[in-house]
Amino acid sequence: MSELLKTLNNVRTLRAQARECSLETLEEIFEKLSAIVEDRCKEAEEEREKSEERAHxxxxxxxxxxxxxxxxxxxxxxxxxxxxxxxxxxxxxPPKYKYTDEKTGESKTWTGQGRTPAGIKEGLEQGKSLEDYQIK
Structure with missing residues (x-):
């Protein structure tokens, strides 16, 4: 809650602030707040009516x-x-690359999308190129 709303919600603080304003200013503030409260009441009523209509x-x-x-x-x-x-x-x-998994010795394929498989990644680090793994 903002400081202004805390002030508006506390009667003692509100009275202290109201002493600093003229009566005309307080009446103007009251009219504006009344209009806002009326609008919110209308919105709440419309929402309640919509809810009742939906339930019906x-x-x-x-x-x-x-x-x-x-x-x-x-x-x-x-x-x-x-x-x-x-x-x-x-x-x-369709797979574009074929490589042998060093751990299991299996021949595996890769489409070229997603993370680079560890077997191909290791080969690239050792100086091989992707063309060495291409399926022809």
Whole structure:
């Protein structure tokens, strides 16, 4: 909370500050604060009405579903499967480089994307080039 809000929220401090202002200034401040409070009350009321309307609509939809013999969970199951079918699967990239893993002795491949494998990294540090590992 800012210092100004702390002052406005403390009656003793507010009275001390009010003694330094003229009555006209205090009335002007009161009018502005009243307008702000009214605006906030209207916003809170509108939000409450929207919330009540949404709850009423939900209840109506549940009644309609119950009348048709449909469970709400059935609707959610239907949307989950449709989302899965809409996803595009990325096609794996073909490998560009081939190297032998020193620890296991296996022959492995790398697409050239992501972190450089340790086997290729060690070879590069020893003076080899990426072209030495290229699959031809």
């Amino acid at each position: 609509k939900k209840l109506e939809y549940l009644k309609m579903l119950a009348a048709d013999g449909i469970e709400p969970a059935e609707l959610l199951q239907g949307t989950a499967s449709s989302k899965d079918t809409n996803k595009k699967q990325r096609v794996p990239r």
